[in-house]
Amino acid sequence: MKIILYTTLFFLSISLNAQNQNCNCCTDTHGEFDFWIGEWTVTNPDGSLAGTNRIVKIQDNCVLQENWTSAKGNFTGTSNTFYNYKTKQWEQIWIDNQGQSLHLKGNKSGNQMILKTDEETDTNGNPFYHRVTWTHNDDGSVRQYWETITNGTEIKVAFDGLYKKTN
Numbered sequence: 001m002k003i004i005l006y007t008t009l010f011f012l013s014i015s016l017n018a019q020n021q022n023c024n025c026c027t028d029t030h031g032e033f034d035f036w037i038g039e040w041t042v043t044n045p046d047g048s049l050a051g052t053n054r055i056v057k058i059q060d061n062c063v064l065q066e067n068w069t070s071a072k073g074n075f076t077g078t079s080n081t082f083y084n085y086k087t088k089q090w091e092q093i094w095i096d097n098q099g100q101s102l103h104l105k106g107n108k109s110g111n112q113m114i115l116k117t118d119e120e121t122d123t124n125g126n127p128f129y130h131r132v133t134w135t136h137n138d139d140g141s142v143r144q145y146w147e148t149i150t151n152g153t154e155i156k157v158a159f160d161g162l163y164k165k166t167n
């Protein structure tokens with residue numbers, strides 16, 4: 001009986017160890033954006049409530065999933081963010097309840113994750129792109145700063161939110 005028990009435990013241990021070693025998204029690179037994981041209260045620069053956000057890792061640590069709700073609850077959005085092995089960069093696909101979407105790409109630099117869209121042309125023929133920067137602050141908070149940049153120099157702030165963990 002002991003032999004069966006030890007044999008079973010041995011094979012169970014090997015199986016669990018193999019599963020842990022086969023985690024394709026358990027690398028340092030895949031952990032670069034982990035500072036954004038959590039349940040957050042998000043405030044505007046004036047201190048008013050912008051909304052709440054919940055960021056979790058899914059798909060065996062390969063995807064950061066965001067679930068945003070504005071302060072009034074009438075605006076929601078979801079993003080999936082992942083490290084793309086082929087392009088060697090982070091990508092985010094954002095879709096909201098207004099039918100808007102963004103596809104951002106970029107990389108981490110220091111304590112910041114900086115992602116931007118491809119350049120597009122507005123209705124006046126001007127080139128523009130969106131750049132979103134998440135800054136991991138020393139106190140554990142995260143600042144999300146979203147800019148729309150037109151003609152390479154005209155910058156309009158679309159969102160500036162300070163994330164503080166709720167748990």
